[in-house]
Amino acid sequence: MTMSYFLKLNSVSLLYGLMFFLSMELQVNYYRMLRLTGWEGGFLDIFLLLVQLVGLIVATMFMYKLVTAWLGHSRFVYGTMILWLPYTVIFTMVFARLFPIENRGDMPAPVQGLILLVMLVGYPLYIWMISIVGRT
Secondary structure (H helix, E strand, O other): OOOOHHHHHHHHHHHHHHHHHHHHHHHHHHHHHHHHHHOOOOHHHHHHHHHHHHHHHHHHHHHHHHHHHHHHHHHHHHHHHHHHHHHHHHHHHHHHOOOOOHHHHHHHOOHHHHHHHHHHHHHHHHHHHHHHOOOO
């Protein structure tokens, strides 16, 4: 594996981590966005659903093209299934440090942890599907 391929692999993993981080933060900061925007809960629900669906579709197409162009037919493409996690942790730590929760009303609901666990388990499968299609 060359150094340029290694950098491309980590760049793709960074983008995967950023995608997961943005989706996670939109869900975890629901009450903060509700308070700051002043919108009704139903409107914010629909807005966030549309943002995440459009984001998922656009990001999937972009990542497919990027994986095919940069990582090609190598088996190392499957490394992104693991390498996205450290980038997500770094993004989360930086965000939590820059924007701490100061209002107790902004704390996420307890069920949000279960939703994030399901996302954590399913996200590597999503990356695997993109990698499989990108390699063929």
